[in-house]
Amino acid sequence: MAGDSEFxxxxxxxxxxPGVYDIDLSAGWTIINAVNGGYLLSVLGxxxxxxxxxxxxxTVSAHYLTASQPGPAVVxxxxxxxxRTLSTGQASLFxxxxxxxxxxxxxxxxxxxxxxxxxxxxxxxxxxPPIPPLEQCFGPDDAPAxxxxxxxxxxRLMLKxxxxxxxxxxxxxSGKGEMRAWFGLAxxxxxxPLSLLLTVDALPPTAFEIGLKGWVxxxxxxxxxxxxxxxxxLRVSITTRNLAGGFLEEDxxxxxSEDRLVAQSRQLARxxxx
Amino acid sequence: MAGDSEFxxxxxxxxxxPGVYDIDLSAGWTIINAVNGGYLLSVLGxxxxxxxxxxxxxTVSAHYLTASQPGPAVVxxxxxxxxRTLSTGQASLFxxxxxxxxxxxxxxxxxxxxxxxxxxxxxxxxxxPPIPPLEQCFGPDDAPAxxxxxxxxxxRLMLKxxxxxxxxxxxxxSGKGEMRAWFGLAxxxxxxPLSLLLTVDALPPTAFEIGLKGWVxxxxxxxxxxxxxxxxxLRVSITTRNLAGGFLEEDxxxxxSEDRLVAQSRQLARxxxx
Numbered sequence: 276m277a278g279d280s281e282f283x284x285x286x287x288x289x290x291x292x293p294g295v296y297d298i299d300l301s302a303g304w305t306i307i308n309a310v311n312g313g314y315l316l317s318v319l320g321x322x323x324x325x326x327x328x329x330x331x332x333x334t335v336s337a338h339y340l341t342a343s344q345p346g347p348a349v350v351x352x353x354x355x356x357x358x359r360t361l362s363t364g365q366a367s368l369f370x371x372x373x374x375x376x377x378x379x380x381x382x383x384x385x386x387x388x389x390x391x392x393x394x395x396x397x398x399x400x401x402x403x404p405p406i407p408p409l410e411q412c413f414g415p416d417d418a419p420a421x422x423x424x425x426x427x428x429x430x431r432l433m434l435k436x437x438x439x440x441x442x443x444x445x446x447x448x449s450g451k452g453e454m455r456a457w458f459g460l461a462x463x464x465x466x467x468p469l470s471l472l473l474t475v476d477a478l479p480p481t482a483f484e485i486g487l488k489g490w491v492x493x494x495x496x497x498x499x500x501x502x503x504x505x506x507x508x509l510r511v512s513i514t515t516r517n518l519a520g521g522f523l524e525e526d527x528x529x530x531x532s533e534d535r536l537v538a539q540s541r542q543l544a545r546x547x548x549x
Numbered sequence: 550m551a552g553d554s555e556f557x558x559x560x561x562x563x564x565x566x567p568g569v570y571d572i573d574l575s576a577g578w579t580i581i582n583a584v585n586g587g588y589l590l591s592v593l594g595x596x597x598x599x600x601x602x603x604x605x606x607x608t609v610s611a612h613y614l615t616a617s618q619p620g621p622a623v624v625x626x627x628x629x630x631x632x633r634t635l636s637t638g639q640a641s642l643f644x645x646x647x648x649x650x651x652x653x654x655x656x657x658x659x660x661x662x663x664x665x666x667x668x669x670x671x672x673x674x675x676x677x678p679p680i681p682p683l684e685q686c687f688g689p690d691d692a693p694a695x696x697x698x699x700x701x702x703x704x705r706l707m708l709k710x711x712x713x714x715x716x717x718x719x720x721x722x723s724g725k726g727e728m729r730a731w732f733g734l735a736x737x738x739x740x741x742p743l744s745l746l747l748t749v750d751a752l753p754p755t756a757f758e759i760g761l762k763g764w765v766x767x768x769x770x771x772x773x774x775x776x777x778x779x780x781x782x783l784r785v786s787i788t789t790r791n792l793a794g795g796f797l798e799e800d801x802x803x804x805x806s807e808d809r810l811v812a813q814s815r816q817l818a819r820x821x822x823x
Contacts, residue, residue: 334769336610336658336771340630341630355614355656379629382629382639384769393794394795395794397792397793397794398759398792398793400790452674495771497769497815499817501791501794517675517775518670518672518673519809520664543773
C-alpha cells in the first residue's frame, strides 16, 4: 500500500530534468508553522534515490540553512561518486522568497547502497529502549493533557509517548534529556529506509524534558540506516547528554518489531529560549 | 607555539585564489599507507576557516570517497550561507591520478561559528571516560607488545591507550567495542577546535577489540565541536555498539583537562575482513 500513502504522496518528487526535481511541500507535516526536518530529509532522500544507482540511504548528512515553508520547492541533485557497493550524492532544496529569488533551505551529502545485499551478521551490545507496551503510552489524542505544540504532523503519525518521558506535557519535566515513543505512520504504511529519515526527527525535542521551552532548530542531522525495518510499529529513543553553550545533541535510535536497530541518528540543535 | 608545530605545518593550506587552496599532504600522518582521515578533515577544516566568516567548526560532516595519498592536493571551498551566529560551507579535496585527472577524495559540509561567543551554561549527564592515569596507559613505544599497524602518525601523537582496551595488541581482544586513550600532539602543541578534527579519528579501530582484523575504512564522519579545549592532554573514548551487515558506527567523545566534553563524533565505517 506504499504507493497511495500520505507519506509517499507528500514526498513524491517530479523529475523536471536529470538532477532537478519539483515538489510541493505539504502543510500536513508541519510543527506549529515549521515544516518538519525529517519530512524534508525524506523528500531529499527520495530525489537522491532517483539520481543514484543504489536504492537505500546508508548515511545522510543534512545541514539546515533556512526555514522551509509549505508550498513549491525545487530539489537539485548531483552524483558525486558511484562505486560497486556505495554511491555518494549531494542534494539541495530551494524555495523562492517574496522577490522570487531562490533560497537554499537544506543541503545534504549522502552515501547510498543496497540494504538487501548486506550479510546478516549482527554483533551488537545495543538493546531496545525500555518503553512500556504501546497501549500504555500516550498520543496527542489520549494524553492526560493536550500535548503543547501538537500540529498537523500529529494527524499523520501514530506517535505514542512513554509516560516516563511525558512529564513536560504535564508541566513536570523529568530533567532527563530523554524522549521515547512508539512510532508509525497514521495510515498504516509500513516503514522503509526512506520513512526512517522522517522517524528520527519526529518526536518532541528532548529539551522539553530538560525543562526548556521554546524552539530547538536543527543545525545538522546525520542519519545512518542500518537495516531494512520489519513491518509493525517502531520504537524510537532519543537522548541528549550534553546541553552546553546554547547547543545540544540529540541521539536517536530506531528499533523495529524484530528488535533490530534499524537506524541511528545524531543532530546538533540550537536552544532558543522561549 | 601553534605556528611552528608539526600539525600546523602539515595542515597549512595556501590560497591560490578565493576558494581554492593548495596543500602537500604529509606522509607523516599515515597509518600503514593510508593518510589518516582525521588529518584530512583538519586540512579541510582549515581551508573552510579561511573561507567562512566564522573561525570555529561547530559541526563538520565528511563523506570519504577515495583513498588519499601523501603529496599534492587541492581543496575547493564554497560558502553556502552566512549568518550572524553560524555560517555553512562546503569543501572538497582533490588529487590527480596517474593520468593527471582530478579525483575527489573527500567532500565536506560544515557549519562554523565562534566558540568564544557562546554562553557558559552547561547541563550534562555525560561523564568523562573511565581511564587510568596517563602513566598507567601504554603507547606504541612502551606497550607490552609492539602495536600492530603502528605507522608514521604514531610519531606525531602522544597516544596512551587504556590497558583495558589494549587486548587486541596482545592477541586477546576484549570483545567489547571500546577504545580509550590519552591524546596529545607529540610536539606539545595545545589542542584547539581544528586539532579536535584529528583527535576523533586517531585511535585504533574499535573493531580490533571486537576481534576483527583487517581495515575499517570510514564512509562518513561527523564531528561536533562543543567547547574550546583547555591546555593539557585530552581523554578520548570511542564506542561501537552495533556491528551489522558489514558496517559499524564509531562514537567518539573527547574530554579536556577541565573535564569538559569538547567534541563528539560518529562515523559509519565498513568492515573489510582481512
